[in-house]
Structure formats: C-alpha cells, structure tokens
C-alpha cells in the first residue's frame with residue numbers, strides 16, 4: 001500500500017503530497033490523518049498521511065519510517081478543511097494542518113554527528129564521543145563554532161556521519177524528584193565544617209529533617225535557596241538522587257465550581273433561541289446572529305442551545321476571545337456541564353493544552369470552550385458552534401494561515417449540517433449586513449434580563465474641563481461619582497484605552513487631530529522624521545507647532561498610562577483601594593484571575609485597567625464605570641477605528657448596573673462629538689450601523705469591498721520598493737475596472753525587526769482570479785534567487801491594514 005504524505009517543509013515547491021510505501025509491518029495500521037516520519041532527501045521529516053492508495057506511478061519510492069499516532073489526529077473532515085483553508089488563506093498545506101493541532105504535536109528537528117570509524121578519532125574529539133556515540137549540532141554551535149568546522153571536515157572524510165532526528169516535544173509532564181542516597185552520608189557531609197558549601201548543607205539539612213522519601217526538586221530548591229548546580233554537585237558526589245517522573249496535568253485541579261441549573265427563559269430569550277433550536281432539531285445548517293445588548297442573557301441562550309445539542313448526543317464548540325476567557329467565563333460552562341467541558345486557551349502550558357485536546361479526540365468531553373484555534377477541535381459529531389463577541393478582531397489570525405474563525409465555523413457548520421451562532425452586543429458591520437441581506441438569520445435581544453435599564457451615560461468634554469481650570473485627568477463629575485461610590489461601599493471600574501498611545505497628535509484646546517485629505521483616517525506621527533504621514537496613500541506633512549485649527553500651542557502627542565492614573569488616584573482619593581490590571585500586573589500566570597477574584601470579593605473599591613477589563617465581567621456591586629480618553633482609538637490609522645470605538649464603549653458601559661443596583665457611566669474625551677461616542681452613549685447600535693455603513697460605502701471599505709493585501713518585507717528598502725512596484729504593475733494589468741489598486745506604500749508598521757515593509761492594497765467586489773494572481777506573484781519572487789530574503793504575505797480578506 002502507498003501513503004500520500006504532506007511533509008513538514010513550508011515551501012512552495014514542496015506544497016503537495018509525496019508518495020511513500022507503507023512497509024508490511026505497518027500495513028493495516030496506517031490511516032489518513034496520522035502523523036508519520038518519512039525520509040526526505042538526507043533528512044527525516046514529520047508529515048501527515050492524507051490518503052492511502054493501492055499504487056503509485058512514482059519510481060524509487062521510499063518507505064515510511066515510523067507512525068507516530070495510534071489513531072488519526074486529523075479526522076477526514078479536518079483533512080478536507082485543511083485543503084480549503086490552505087487554498088483560501090494562501091498558506092502551505094502543512095502550515096494549515098499544523099495550525100489545527102496543539103503545538104506539542106509539532107516536530108522539532110535535530111541534526112547530530114555520529115561516529116562511523118572510531119579508530120580514526122583522536123583526542124580531544126574522541127573524548128567528546130566517549131559518553132555517547134553522538135553529539136547534537138545545536139549543542140556545539142553555541143559554545144564552540146571552531147569545533148563545528150573540525151567535525152564537518154571529519155564528516156566529509158567519512159569518519160563521522162551526519163544524521164537527522166525528529167523529536168516529539170515532551171508530551172507528558174515530567175517533574176524532577178529528589179531524595180537522599182543515604183541519610184548518614186548526608187549527616188556526615190553536614191558535619192564537615194567546610195565554609196564554602198553552605199548552600200549544599202542547607203539543601204541536605206532540609207531533606208534530613210523531612211521524613212525520608214522523594215520531594216519535588218523545585219520545592220526543595222525554593223525552600224533552601226539552593227540552585228540546580230548545587231543539587232547537581234551533590235548528585236555527582238553520590239549524596240543525592242534526582243529522578244524524573246511523570247505527573248498528570250489538570251489546569252482546573254482543586255477548583256470549586258458552582259453548579260448551575262437552566263434558568264426559565266424570558267420571553268425575549270424564548271424568541272431568540274427559537275431559530276437555533278429549530279436548526280438543531282432539523283439538522284440543518286443555519287448561521288444565526290444573536291444580537292443582544294449587554295446583560296441581555298446571551299450566555300443563558302448559549303447554555304440551553306448546547307444542552308439540546310448534547311441531548312442529541314452531539315458536540316459543541318464555544319469560542320470566546322482570549323482576553324475574556326476568564327475563570328468566571330469558564331465556570332459558567334463548567335458549572336452547567338461539569339467535566340464534559342474541555343478548555344483551550346493560551347494561558348495553558350503546551351502540555352496542558354495537549355492534554356485538553358486529547359480529551360476531545362478520545363471523546364471524553366463533548367463541549368470545548370476556547371480561543372480562536374479551538375474551532376479546529378476534532379469533534380466528529382459537531383452539533384453547534386457558538387462564537388461569543390463575534391466582532392472581536394482576535395478571531396482573525398494575523399499569521400499563516402490567515403484564517404477567520406467565523407469562516408471556518410461556517411464551513412464546519414455546513415459539513416455537519418448544524419447551526420452556527422454569532423453572538424454580540426455590537427456585531428461586526430459585515431455580520432450585521434449579512435443578517436440584513438438574509439444570509440444569516442437575525443435574533444435580537446433588545447432588553448436586559450428583568451428589564452433593568454441600560455446604564456445612563458454622561459459624556460464629558462475634557463476641553464471644557466481644561467477651560468474651567470481642571471488640569472487633572474479626572475473630570476469633576478467623575479471625581480464626585482467616585483467619591484459617592486466609596487461612601488456607599490459600591491465598586492467602580494476605570495477604563496483607560498491604551499490603543500493609539502502617542503501615535504497621533506491632538507490639540508488639547510479644540511480637539512483637533514490631523515487627518516489625511518484623501519483617506520479619512522488620522523495621520524500617524526513619526527518621531528524620527530518629525531512628520532505626519534498617511535499609511536494608506538503615503539501623503540505626508542510636517543508636524544505643526546501650533547494648532548492649525550485654533551492656533552493654540554497646546555498641541556501635543558497623546559497618551560497616558562495606567563500607572564500614571566494610579567498615581568493620580570492615590571493623590572486625589574487616598575482612601576480608595578485600587579486594583580490595577582494591565583500587561584504589567586498580569587504577566588505572571590494566574591495573576592489575572594487573582595486580581596479579578598480580589599475585586600469580586602470586595603477587596604478593592606476601584607478596578608483600573610486596559611482593554612482586558614472591558615469584556616465579560618459580571619460584578620453585581622459595580623455601579624460606576626469611568627472611561628478615560630474614550631476617543632484615543634478613533635485616531636488609529638484604521639478604517640475600523642469608529643467601529644472599534646463604538647464596540648469598546650458599549651462593552652465597557654455594559655459592565656455597570658447589571659444586577660439590582662443601577663449603573664452609571666462617565667465617558668471622558670476630547671473629540672466627544674464623534675458619532676461613535678455619541679451613539680454608544682445612547683446604546684444605539686442601529687443608528688450607528690446605518691451611519692457607519694454610509695461612511696464605508698463612501699470610502700469604499702468593507703463590507704462594500706473586500707480588501708486584498710500583499711505585504712512585502714526585506715532588510716533592504718530598495719528591494720521592497722522594487723518588488724512591490726512590480727507586483728502592483730502586474731495586478732493593475734489584470735484587475736477588473738470595478739476594483740481599486742492602492743499603493744505600493746509603506747505598511748503602517750514600516751519596519752519590523754530591521755525589515756522594511758511595503759504593501760499593495762486592492763479594494764474589490766468580485767475578483768475570482770485574485771487568489772491565483774497573488775500565488776503567481778509570490779511564486780515569481782520565490783524563484784528569484786537574487787532577492788532571497790524577500791518575504792511576501794497575501795491576504796484576500798484583510799481585516800486590518802496595520
């Protein structure tokens with residue numbers, strides 16, 4: 001039998017399957033979807049069997065060396081999905097398949113020298129191989145590049161051999177345990193009064209004082225302050241034993257989950273869940289947009305839909321944006337479905353992720369809650385996919401393969417004839433437009449559960465505050481409300497929008513922000529050249545020293561950090577207990593959860609934070625939400641700036657007054673007249689939608705046009721300019737006249753890691769050949785040996801241009 005294998009070489013010329021013979025001893029075992037190790041040139045590579053067939057026309061076929069999996073890790077559905085994914089995202093097949101699997105299953109490769117003719121080796125080389133017949137190349141290069149040359153020469157002479165090894169990343173969790181070789185020996189060592197070895201003695205004393213047995217090495221080291229080297233020294237002296245053992249990983253070990261029962265649905269919820277249940281019962285595919293205001297009970301609808309899927313013996317995937325994948329969120333699903341739930345998110349270690357994923361493959365769970373890549377969960381009887389906060393940009397992967405989880409979900413929904421539910425209080429414009437056209441079914445929840453009102457929003461113009469002599473970052477009203485909240489023992493959330501920090505200039509007196517005259521986006525400030533620049537069309541102008549609109553000198557770069565806000569709070573409200581949540585305070589594993597739990601338990605009065613506190617939080621005692629600098633994001637060089645601002649303000653406001661206590665929101669900003677701020681304060685999605693659609697139509701942006709984007713990067717600016725120029729010319733000859741070609745221009749991020757970046761943008765409605773042209777361009781430059789280091793990425797449906 002023959003296996004068609006796609007191998008782990010992400011390159012254009014290898015982007016196909018290769019035929020390998022299945023050796024007799026592996027016949028009957030090999031199946032499509034299994035990982036294998038195959039010879040490829042001089043190397044050994046990991047690959048996936050995509051197909052098993054009777055024969056092949058290939059001459060001189062080699063044998064499969066090894067099969068890595070007892071069962072296929074890619075189901076036949078995923079094999080098909082991978083093909084579609086690779087083709088539609090302009091990725092290599094191998095990249096698409098690897099994206100579907102946990103990182104632990106990706107191979108790493110090792111090159112090593114092995115001794116062929118030991119007699120010909122002289123010292124010191126011979127001694128290198130004394131312990132083992134083999135040395136990894138990676139072990140040498142770091143320490144001694146000179147030695148590498150010697151070994152390479154020996155390999156040329158045939159004294160050494162070069163072998164390629166495939167490593168599986170550690171799949172099982174291993175922990176080092178330490179024990180004493182003999183207690184007496186340890187005691188003797190402690191007695192010797194050697195001054196230097198204090199740490200060694202401390203370590204031994206710790207173990208002597210404990211009941212004999214093994215202890216996790218890390219625990220002992222932490223306890224005694226000794227280092228790994230100290231422990232190793234004692235092992236060499238024969239006083240200690242260290243042994244690695246396997247332990248089981250459970251990210252939710254020892255965590256208490258509050259069990260929950262289905263709630264009787266409100267009338268609104270009853271209506272909204274109908275189309276979903278209908279699709280489940282009739283086994284037909286349907287995409288349902290669940291548009292429900294914050295606190296309208298969307299989650300309860302998700303839970304009950306999942307229940308009916310489980311009742312039919314099917315499985316469910318729930319996607320949640322990474323930053324709202326909080327323990328609170330997970331508990332809502334674990335509380336209802338208990339151990340039937342697996343969780344996949346980036347906070348887990350590679351191994352924990354792998355373990356959770358295996359539970360899915362082994363059918364030990366039937367619900368998975370996770371971030372973007374959980375859409376590839378290898379369920380075989382999928383009954384529903386729910387995408388919460390469907391408008392979130394993190395559902396689009398901005399690296400190969402550039403897929404959008406929403407598109408993959410719909411593909412799988414068609415395959416399994418099951419519903420896809422897109423939930424949001426602020427659906428993406430594209431999504432709502434499709435619902436209006438009837439391509440998606442629309443279900444709306446216009447009211448909060450129990451009809452408690454949406455919080456009242458007050459907009460404060462900080463220019464006015466400045467005029468009235470208030471130079472602080474808090475408006476008078478926000479200060480007053482913070483104080484009242486403190487007195488009443490209620491909680492407040494302060495939100496600082498950090499996106500767009502210092503990248504544009506703003507007049508503190510009149511709110512003026514420089515815009516491109518051609519593109520309807522703000523100009524980006526480039527400190528190095530002291531100029532303002534448009535990242536879409538290349539327009540530029542000098543930085544003004546006075547405001548062009550009101551001649552004020554208070555024109556400056558905008559930006560304030562959370563830390564500064566915290567300091568200011570300590571000055572003006574010293575009695576308030578503040579928890580600050582930003583990248584700095586949450587970088588340690590588990591700290592995110594700790595801070596939220598502390599706030600939930602009332603250990604603080606104010607939660608101050610960035611984007612990460614905007615979503616999903618459901619705290620009963622929060623009555624006030626303050627938004628500092630609501631408008632910073634409006635000025636990002638992004639055609640979605642208004643949409644993102646509206647979404648964010650709506651989300652943040654939605655954190656207030658979700659339960660018995662009434663909520664209040666104060667939004668501060670400079671450009672407060674902007675429709676996205678005004679309409680968010682009125683909780684008016686529909687007007688916003690209509691307004692924004694007009695703007696998009698006028699400026700030819702999605703959802704009226706798709707954006708195709710080709711990005712070029714190279715360390716040499718001239719190469720990038722030249723290549724992008726050629727590509728633009730190539731495309732301009734082929735594009736239909738309904739399409740628009742923009743550029744080449746520098747990318748919004750003009751240089752990354754010393755590589756210059758240029759882009760060509762195509763706005764198009766229907767361009768069926770575009771994928772082929774992109775592929776041709778990419779292939780053309782790959783063949784050109786002179787510009788070897790040129791990287792080109794293509795995206796047929798770019799979500800952002802940043």
Ligand SMILES: Nc1ncnc2c1ncn2[C@@H]1O[C@H](COP(=O)(O)OP(=O)(O)OP(=O)(O)O)[C@@H](O)[C@H]1O
Pocket residue numbers: 263264265266269292293294295296297298299300425449616617618654658
């Ligand atoms: N039918 C119901 N009866 C009683 N309480 C309910 C019902 N449905 C939901 N709730 C409660 O109402 C609150 C808000 O619901 P939920 O968090 O699901 O809203 P949401 O629409 O997901 O909000 P957001 O988009 O802001 O996250 C929750 O505390 C939830 O337990």
Ligand SMILES: [Zn+2]
Pocket residue numbers: 507508509510511512547548549550551552
């Ligand atoms: Zn001004």
Ligand SMILES: [Zn+2]
Pocket residue numbers: 516517518519520534535536537538539
């Ligand atoms: Zn422009």
